[in-house]
Amino acid sequence: MQRLIAPLILLSVVLFSEIFSYFAIKRLSKNKKKFKWYWWVSVAFLYSGFFLTRAVFANYTRNWYVNIFAIIIFTKLAVALSFVISEFIRISKQTIRKSSQETDLSRRKFNSNLALGAATIPFFSLNWGLFRTAYNFRVQEEKIKIPGLPKAFEGFKIVQISDIHTGSLQTHHQLQKAIEIVQEQHPDIICFTGDLVNNRTDEVYPYMEDLKKLNAPHGILSVLGNHDYGDYETWVSEEAKKQNLAEMVDVHRKLGWNLLLNRHIPVEKDGEKIVFLGVENWGANLHFPKYGKLNEAYQGLSGEDVKILLSHDPSHFDTEVTESYKDICLTLSGHTHGFQFGIEIPGYIKWSPSQYIYKQWAGLYKKGQQQVYVNRGLGCLGYMGRIGIRPEITVITLVPENTV
Numbered sequence: 001m002q003r004l005i006a007p008l009i010l011l012s013v014v015l016f017s018e019i020f021s022y023f024a025i026k027r028l029s030k031n032k033k034k035f036k037w038y039w040w041v042s043v044a045f046l047y048s049g050f051f052l053t054r055a056v057f058a059n060y061t062r063n064w065y066v067n068i069f070a071i072i073i074f075t076k077l078a079v080a081l082s083f084v085i086s087e088f089i090r091i092s093k094q095t096i097r098k099s100s101q102e103t104d105l106s107r108r109k110f111n112s113n114l115a116l117g118a119a120t121i122p123f124f125s126l127n128w129g130l131f132r133t134a135y136n137f138r139v140q141e142e143k144i145k146i147p148g149l150p151k152a153f154e155g156f157k158i159v160q161i162s163d164i165h166t167g168s169l170q171t172h173h174q175l176q177k178a179i180e181i182v183q184e185q186h187p188d189i190i191c192f193t194g195d196l197v198n199n200r201t202d203e204v205y206p207y208m209e210d211l212k213k214l215n216a217p218h219g220i221l222s223v224l225g226n227h228d229y230g231d232y233e234t235w236v237s238e239e240a241k242k243q244n245l246a247e248m249v250d251v252h253r254k255l256g257w258n259l260l261l262n263r264h265i266p267v268e269k270d271g272e273k274i275v276f277l278g279v280e281n282w283g284a285n286l287h288f289p290k291y292g293k294l295n296e297a298y299q300g301l302s303g304e305d306v307k308i309l310l311s312h313d314p315s316h317f318d319t320e321v322t323e324s325y326k327d328i329c330l331t332l333s334g335h336t337h338g339f340q341f342g343i344e345i346p347g348y349i350k351w352s353p354s355q356y357i358y359k360q361w362a363g364l365y366k367k368g369q370q371q372v373y374v375n376r377g378l379g380c381l382g383y384m385g386r387i388g389i390r391p392e393i394t395v396i397t398l399v400p401e402n403t404v
Helices: 002-026 032-055 059-097 101-133 172-184 205-211 238-255 294-298 315-324
Strands: 138-146 157-161 189-192 220-222 263-269 272-278 307-310 328-333 343-345 349-351 363-367 370-374 392-400
Touching: 002 032, 002 059, 032 059, 059 101, 138 328, 138 363, 138 370, 157 172, 172 205, 172 392, 205 238, 220 272, 263 294, 272 294, 294 315, 315 328, 315 363, 315 370
Parallel strands: 138 392, 157 189, 189 220, 272 307, 307 328, 328 370
Antiparallel strands: 157 392, 263 272, 343 349, 363 370
16 A cells, blocks of 8 residues: 555646646637647647657657656646635635626636746746756765774765766766766765666766776775666566676676675775675665665674765665664765755755655764765756755765764
8 A cells, every 4th residue: 555655646746737737727728629629639648758758768868758747747736736726715705705707707817827927937947957957066075973983094085976877967078077076075985875877787888988087095885776776677588687787787897896785895094994884775665675685794794893884775774774783883875866856055944855755865864873874866867957956976074973
């Protein structure tokens, strides 16, 4: 039943948008019979095209159709909401005051025009997010206190990137710009927390030379995200899907990234060390498989080791990490993208629909002595834009626990 809740909510929103935006705009048309046919034929084409894009091999074509679809749907939703609210007010006033029919007709047309005016807000916002802020990268600096941090690692700089989603990239310039910013931070180590592609490993191939420019003295550590397994693609056989995953693992190797598949690696400096663990994707949500095996990553570790975990999905932190692995001091995650939509004014407001799904959805969170940092993502998925939630490059500086 839980699996049906989200689709039912989505279906309800879509039906609400289509029906009430239709009534709002129909009222302004001169030939209502023709309008009816034009409207519902265009709706049929819109939704047919959306479902048929799954059969279009080119990711670029698929992504652009999703963007057009999103702009149309959210514009219709704004029309429908404005229309329903204004109509409710009109009917309430009419009931109380018993307005004349002439006044009522005038008010009806006004409500329809008001609804059309409301449509400009999502239309221009979505286009702004698509063309202006989708790759307006934000460098987020965090000083994170680590209990028992070895002296050699005081000031150690981790640059975290996540959710590149190369299948959604429009040009090489976007990724090149992000890589330049990463390198300008002079990281000691780079951590990539999953989702290199949208659906298939071959999406990353055009960007291999760009990604090879990432480097740090202590290397690049990486894990897989839910989109890296090919679970969202239709494959001709199970063998083809397995081959896709094997190619993904090989991509990390060719890039020179140290892919942590349920294992750990010590990072040494001046005779001291901290340990980085990495697990395959593990999500508490029923839609995401639990590939990660943290018990395997733990094999051979001492209770005295300072441990930092790379785990793509932040729901792993609350569900397993804080319950069974209490000596992991910091978890690095991504996955949520901050929903690519929200409002963030530091010190005042931090809101996104993502918070109704994920308890930890963007930024730093603490539970007892354990912490998780959720990166807002570098790329986009579905709608190739961002509104209020900028793409993020995180610069984490490790400091001792007693730092003021």
